[in-house]
Amino acid sequence: MEHNPAIREQAVLLLRRGVTNRAVAENLGVPRGTVGWWRHQDRKSRGETYEPLTDCPRCTGLDLDRPTYAYLLGLYLGDGHIISKYKQHHLSIFCDATWVGLIDAAEEAMHLVMRIPRVSRRQRQGCVEVQSHSTHWTCLFPQHGPGKKHERRIALEGWQQEIVDAHPWAFLRGLIHSDGCRVTNWTVRNGKRYEYPRYFFTNKSDDIRKLCTDTLTKVGVRWTVLARGSDPFNVSVARKDCVALMDAHIGPKY
Structure with missing residues (x-):
């Protein structure tokens, strides 16, 4: 026209x-x-080269909200991925549609880590995809790469590990909110039914599970590994004092 x-x-x-x-x-x-x-x-x-504005902390030297980044890192390692190709650049976190608080928290975390990129929600079957659009998410999550995360090596860079060491509970909260849960188990002893709370973190990646268990150990939480069939995908926290510690810092999803 x-x-x-x-x-x-x-x-x-x-x-x-x-x-x-x-x-x-x-x-x-x-x-x-x-x-x-x-x-x-x-x-x-006019020979003008377009450079989109960015507030990427890795590229600009701006302060990084470290506790929020630790939480977002946990979400990314659990249920996140980055698309980075021609005309498509965004970080996505997939959240169960029933956890409205988690969806809000994921959106807020993306916004606090980088304020300039547009953040949006996309309704999918049974879940909500929270997206933040920027080419610079790969700067903040260098674990991005081809293929599924559990099919390739996942290791934190030194600056990421420093943040996790400084804010371990924020990192664990992100992991539990993405690929974990708090459940109530029960057992029968001497004819009586006993109920007790328990935390699980489930992930196919040996590297990501180790990041979880290493961090749990550092904060004084005892854990065990439960196999799903022959696969040790489940990290379990069931000791009463450790569950209480997890409740104080993480709590159930909402």
Whole structure:
């Protein structure tokens, strides 16, 4: 569709003044895609290279919210992944749709770690995908790579390990909120039924489970490994004092 040259000229002037594509499109009654193309052509004609704004702490030297990052790292290692390819760059955390508080917490964590990228939610069958759109999430999560996380080596870099060591409970909270749970088990002794709470963390990656158990050990929580069939995928915390410690710092999902 051809547009009046005067409208295009007006749009370009507004764009050069810093008006957003959306605002220009709404004011002039032009599709946003067309406005974006005009912006691109104008920059190209002036030899201007577009560099999107970023507040990535690794690239800009800005302060990183370390406790929040530790939590988000746990979420990422559990139920997160990064898409980084042409015109698609975002961090996704998948949350069970029933855990409304977890969905809010994931969105808030993304926003606090980097405030500039757009954060959105996408409803999927039985879950909600929380997305934050930026090419710089790979800077903060260098564990990103091809294939599933449990099929490749996962190791923290030195700066990440320093954050986890400084904020172990935030990291554990992220792991439990993603791939863990607090349940009530029961058993029968001397004809009486006894109930007791228990925490589980379940992940197919040996490396990620070790990150979990190493951190549990550092905070004084005793754990065991329970096999699923012949696979030792489940980390269990069942001792009364350790469950109480987990409750004080993590608690059940909500």
